Amino acid sequence: MKYGKTFRLSLVCSALAVSAFALSGCASFDAPKGKYEDGTHLVSGKGKKGDIQLEVKVENGNIIAVKTLAHKETESLFLNAERLLPEILKNNGHEGIDAISGATYSSNGILKAVNDVPRADGSKPAFEPVGARSASDKKEFKLKWSIQPQLGVVKGEYFYEEARFRQGHMGSMLIVTDSQNARDVLLAEFNESGRPNYYTRLYQDVPKRMSEYNFSMGEKKGTAWVQSSLTMEKLMMDQDKLTFELNPDFDPKLKNKLAEPNRLKYLGVDVVAGASNSVEQSMIPLTAKINDRIQTKGSDQLFYQLAEKLKDDKGRWTGITAMLRLVVDKNSKTITHAYYDEIFADNKQQIRDPSLKGFYRQSKYQSIYYSEPSRIGFNVMMDGLAEHLKAGGSLFEINDLPATGDTGSYAATGFTKRSDAWDNYLSLAEKLYNEMRSDGVIKAHANAPKA
Template identity: 45%
Template sequence: MKKYFTSFLMVLAFSLMLLLSACGTANDAQVEDTETDAVETEDNGADATSVATENANYEMTTLDWSAQPPTGLIKGDYYYTEERFRQGHLGTLEVVKNDDGIVYVEFNEMTRPNYYNRFFQDVPKRLSEYNFSMGEKKGAAWIQSVVLVESQMITEQRLTGEFDVVSGASNSIDQSMLPMAEVIEQQMTEASNQSYYGIAEDIGGGLTGFLQVVLDGDTITSVRYDELFADHPDDIEDPALKQYYRQSKYESVIYDEPSRIGFNVQMDALNEKVINTQDLLDLSELPAIDESGDYASSGFTIRNDAWDNYLMLAEKIQAELIKDGLR
């Protein structure tokens, strides 16, 4: 009996050792996962995963910035560069210069394709939910330093040197924007073959229409049309759209396009068509251009009224191109 009891105790002790070992392994794995997440979060010092708006509800951020482009017409020599920084984020910098000097600067950054949060993979930061997510988590939004530095560049008529930034939102400035500004400064020592025509106007309802056209010689190489929501929800008429304040239809990740074809997809199709036809005013065969459609067969339900806003601005750009001998 004593022999059996001793054997039982040995089996019991061995089982306890296995159990404790398994628990330790699970705890180690949990710690490792936590550390991995912490490393990823430190990727740019300002990544966040939650979004500030959901459905028709919205939270008013306490952070201050303006997402609006300069209104009116801007044209001049065009300079552009892009580069991937910091594990794959794609930075882009555009500068427009005319007889008055530097008249327009725009920096943007696309998150890396393998971004650790799928919601923000390959997302433009400037006019998307990214700023609210980062601001909620870090107390500063990516765009705050961006618009501050852009303003200084235009006011002080320089692209390089020291600039004031917003604390907590300077990594992209130091690691992406300013290195590219040095590249463009070098480009600007020679005349550019490219020209820029941009126009932004209030189109009603708390929206600003923004059309940008780039040419190489007399050949159109890029057409970008977007509609930006007002900086404050109170200035947006449609209650369902208030949640998109300081964002744009093209860059927002969660914006629902009523015509049932993504706004970004439609505007990408516009860009491709104009490059092929060299005609800013021909919308034939583009998505959601008819008054109505059968969703099952055509893929859209109603005409996208952005086309009318686009044509209004495109006609003004066309007139400038004709005046400048480019049409």
């Protein structure tokens, strides 16, 4: 059996080598000249289970053959990752090549090894791990936007409205104002979930703000839905205004037309095209309702938010920001709303884990494709937390919630290990709880760490 496996692997390597040599002519023709040092080079890069060793042949500065000498990866995954070899040949190097989905670590081991092939000019560029290729990576969008939350603590009067509009989409508007100055808008945030009967099943009931929806829309229309929201929100916070006079120069015929670079006029401000219906039919009416409440009744609830960048054991930002929001009733001092999320950086390069790079400008809760390693949905975990807290549960007694422990039996329980997100949550919960206790706005919670 051992001989048979070795023989089969030899056939696979031989087949890849033949494929590689077949492509070498194309690589020599298209690739830059003199990039690498001529010769046969033995290089290695770390995969998931150990070093991946490659043999790379270079002639006239161009890679003409690559074959695997040894590895310790799962065989089926590594065979998938070896699909990169012809790409490396054609590209004459690893630059600009993303990892194969499902074999991210093995792919990065191969690419890292190629990065170590000696350069003709003596340089040795640092290797940056890459993420898996995905539908959202088909093209680089010229438009940029940021979904990063404000770091530190945000607290104030809480106002929230939601309502369905336009065939059933659910729009929601969150406004937080300074408790000492109702005219000071501290936070404005609009979101929208696709209607339950949305023609694209993938986006039915999916929040748009921090999901793949923006990339899908950007690819089709050249602009992302969230940009309209961000433009309006920034205006509200910068000018401390929630309502705006109609712009007399606005031409309705320009709606969703890119008359200026990705912008159009609406209500006296520049709004990114692509979500004007959401702005007109949902965001503006909901904000108007909130503005009326601020002017008349005020709020009987307080909003507290804490956001912090998650660091690795060397103190470096992982490219993920943790955020906890709590809303409390002023009279009962109990939690009425809770939301915990982990938000990915705006750029792939800032995300250290190569398997997560494809989720940039998204969050774990709102992403469609993100899979929590604990083998249960991140949104399921955090929906459980929200219900637990609304029912009067302690911020710190969470052992009955999903993925809070190790079971070792995926088939029996639906998850195999404790999610790291719970430790991140507890860290923020302790800090935010102490802030709220200091302000005297929340009742004591069982098992709270001592301040």
